[in-house]
Amino acid sequence: MAEEVGIERIADYVGEEVTIKGWLYAKTGKGKLQFLQVRDGTGVIQCVVFKKEVTPEVFEDARSLTQESSLIITGMVRADERAPGIPGGHEIGVSDLNVVQCVTEEYPITPKEHGIDFLMQHRHLWIRSSRQWSALRVRATVIKAIRDWLDSQGFLLMDTPILTPAACEGTTTLFETDYHGTPAYLSQSGQLYNEANIMAFGRVYCFGPTFRAEKSKTRRHIQEFWMVEPEAAYVDLWENLKIQEQFVSYIVQTTLRERQSELESLGRDVSRLEKIEPPFPRIHYDEALEMINRAAAKGTTVPPEDEPLPAIAWGDDFGAPHETYVAEQFEKPVFVHHYPSQVKAFYMAQEPERPETCRSADLLAPEGYGEIIGGGERSSDLEYLERQIERHDLPREAYEWYLDLRRYGSVPHSGFGLGIERTVMWICGLQHIRETIPFPRLLGRIYP
């Protein structure tokens, strides 16, 4: 038998006989000539079966193959720019074909269009389709880039618990579960534990699933999502931003380099991504507010609904249209820093000269993809934190350990959380977050 190769490396085998093990993705026949599009998990390639070049049995097998039948194919690799595929440009002239399983029931997902409900009910099959497959390959690369960069920059992976005794930030709705008779909650952030970890390890990150039980039903929300949260001791707000812009740029550039075929198959305009490198613009909340209200006064509208941008008062948090408007003004992601303390988590450090603001920063992705990072400098002031816990009506006893961190060697420190799915959505140019994770958990949907 010829050498078994992966389709993603097929260009290295032109002129050689190879074996592909995979599934029939699509087929068009033209009498004595059959075009099989075969996928093997690493790519899609066109395999051509000429009646004269194979045995009658093989030709009949090829002719009668059904969508998603599993098969093993052997043949000669040749370059041909007419050939579709991921990556395209090569095809296999089939000499032998072995049907592993011929699908006899109709495969539900045809090459025609389908509705979202139908596709989501068949998510376990939908992930075989090229757009889903490409996006999930990009996701894996984004995650690898994240870990490679952090590991190489001295951040140590420290896993934080998923079952937690209390709300981390006290604002969002949590999933409650039973922990041997006492209530426990699925983690919405590893943030507070990370602050303990940095006092032991200097620079750390946690990377895992987080859970938000809000009844959010938009293209940017899922109930279970993955977040990477780096945290570092002796790092202030401004150094934190430098880390973030290098980090995000590395993720984007690595994906551009390693997932060219997938981004192309997604139809992504990569020229927008090629521009993503440090430095990113930084604007103060006051400045952003002014920008928004100036535009609102002129009756500016924002996509995707083209509704008028509402004016806001100082102290208000930005809504989705405000974020979109601000991000639209820049080609790169933009940092908005020094939000009013009242709209941010209790642990954000106060700005000494403007105590009503905090040393926080959000990173807004371009092209309307919204907030991909939330972060900032954490308060190292014990008394301020005690007051904040009271002000936010949080159970003091649950935070005693956290306050200990300010009693024993408190230092300035910062961190941030990057949402994996929103980042993948932006890099892939997708319209909905549900396509960025294999099995999304959406409001009212937990099958399959």
Next chain:
RNA sequence: UCCUCGGUAGCUCAAUUCGGCAGAGCGGCCGGCUGUUAACCGGUUGGUUGUAGGUUCAAGUCCUACCCGAGGAGCCA
């Protein structure tokens, strides 16, 4: 939780202001074709119109309640 839109064949949809025989394309199946790209051509297959009730000679269409889905708001990553 609130607002908007929707539910008709396996899938995507149509069904004439104002109620009158349930349709098309795709898929599947059969046949034809040596360069297809969501191929094409001919034939064929296909229905509890989301559920329950009501009005009517007659309901996919009108009325009531409910169920399910989509998009958005708030909140956030």
